[in-house]
Amino acid sequence: MTPALEISGLTKRFGDKLAVDTIDLSVPPGSFFGLVGQNGAGKTTTLSMAVGLLRPDGGSARIFGEDVWSAPERAKAMVGVLPDGLAMPERLTGLEVLTYLGLLRGLDKEVVARRAEDLLAVLELDGAEKTLVIEYSTGMRKKIGLATALLHAPRLLVLDEPFEAVDPVSAATIKTILRGFVAGGGSIVLSSHVMALVEQLCDRVAVIDRGTVAAAGTLDEVRGASSLEETFVELVGERDNGIKELSWLSR
Numbered sequence: 001m002t003p004a005l006e007i008s009g010l011t012k013r014f015g016d017k018l019a020v021d022t023i024d025l026s027v028p029p030g031s032f033f034g035l036v037g038q039n040g041a042g043k044t045t046t047l048s049m050a051v052g053l054l055r056p057d058g059g060s061a062r063i064f065g066e067d068v069w070s071a072p073e074r075a076k077a078m079v080g081v082l083p084d085g086l087a088m089p090e091r092l093t094g095l096e097v098l099t100y101l102g103l104l105r106g107l108d109k110e111v112v113a114r115r116a117e118d119l120l121a122v123l124e125l126d127g128a129e130k131t132l133v134i135e136y137s138t139g140m141r142k143k144i145g146l147a148t149a150l151l152h153a154p155r156l157l158v159l160d161e162p163f164e165a166v167d168p169v170s171a172a173t174i175k176t177i178l179r180g181f182v183a184g185g186g187s188i189v190l191s192s193h194v195m196a197l198v199e200q201l202c203d204r205v206a207v208i209d210r211g212t213v214a215a216a217g218t219l220d221e222v223r224g225a226s227s228l229e230e231t232f233v234e235l236v237g238e239r240d241n242g243i244k245e246l247s248w249l250s251r
Contacts, residue, residue, distance in 0.1 A: 002065045004029045004156045004187035009059035010049050019045045021211040022059065027156075027189055027204070029064075032182050034202035034219075035191040036232060042211040043191045044084045044160055050189075051081045051158050063156055077105075080149030084160040084191075086141065090134035094125050094144045097133060098151055105152050112151070119147040122177065124170060138165035146174065150181075157181065160191045175201065195229035209236045 005027040012020040020042045027033045037043045048054035050061040052068045052075065061068040066075040089097055095116055102112030120126040123143045128136070136144065142162060149157055157178070163171050178201065182188055192198055198205060199219065205228065206216035214235045215222050223231045 001029060003027055003062070004031070004064060005033075005050060005158070005189060006062045006065075007046070007050055007059070008061075010046060010056050010061065011058035012045050012049060012054070012056055019211055020049070020056075023208075023211070023213055025206055025213065025216060027187060029155075029187050030182065030185060031187055031204050032178070032202045033187070033189045034198035034205040035189060035208060036193060036195060036198055036205060036228070037208035038193060038236060041208045043208050045211075046208065047158055047160055047189070047191055048083065051079055051083075052076060053081070053083060077152070078154055079156045079158060080152065080154035082142070082145045082149045082157075082159040082162050086145045088133045088141065088144065091132060093130055093132055094120060094136075094140075094147070095129045097144060098147060101148050102151050107152060115151055115153075116147075119150060123147055123173065139167055139170060142166050143170060143174070146177075150177075155186060157186065157188045159188065161193075162190065163192070163194070163197060195227070195232055199223075199228045207232060207235050 003026045007023055007025040010020055010023045023046055035043050035047070045054065049056040050068065052072055063075040063079050066078070068075045089100070092100065098116035098119065099112055102116065103109065120129055123146065125140065125143055128140065133141070133144065142165060146162060162174065166174065178188060190198070190202065203219055204217065205219050205222050207214040207222065222228070
């Protein structure tokens with residue numbers, strides 16, 4: 001069975017820093033795959049290369065068998081992406097952003113209008129459909145970003161920290177949408193450093209540490225008898241920065 005996402009030997013350097021070191025990962029179709037790691041571990045860089053936002057120094061990425069760099073039109077048609085720090089046309093409303101991007105993808109005008117209405121309603125943005133994106137809160141930006149990722153009904157979603165700055169009620173709504181997407185045959189790759197969230201949602205997980213894969217497999221295979229957070233700390237190791245306590249905070 002063709003993987004939803006297959007990463008082979010992806011490598012990226014920024015100057016003298018090796019940010020991603022020949023990473024190999026395979027995401028089975030129909031899976032909810034969690035990518036976890038500390039800030040700076042290489043998660044965002046890996047995902048950016050995997051979906052065609054950042055050219056790798058080496059290796060390849062395939063979406064349902066289509067190479068992201070040699071067949072970008074076919075590969076990108078099958079994936080919806082919510083990148084970290086998503087830039088938006090800030091002088092458009094949420095509805096205008098969805099309409100513009102839908103038409104840019106070649107969707108029928110009536111289809112775009114119907115889907116945009118549905119997405120704004122389910123993500124509770126319909127009350128702000130006339131509000132410019134520049135006036136959106138961080139949480140609202142995350143939600144409109146998710147809407148743009150879903151608009152063209154992709155087979156794969158790649159989401160980088162989709163719950164960051166999202167309130168609990170909206171987070172519950174997003175979780176329901178994502179679970180429904182997977183139940184309907186879709187595949188999701190979700191990057192996060194919140195272990196409890198990954199345990200709650202994902203059936204497979206990979207731990208990224210300093211640009212390499214420290215562990216990968218089903219959730220139960222990776223965490224064993226411990227929690228994912230405990231296993232993560234064991235794999236990554238506690239960083240000793242030389243500060244044991246802040247004595248000046250003591251009374």
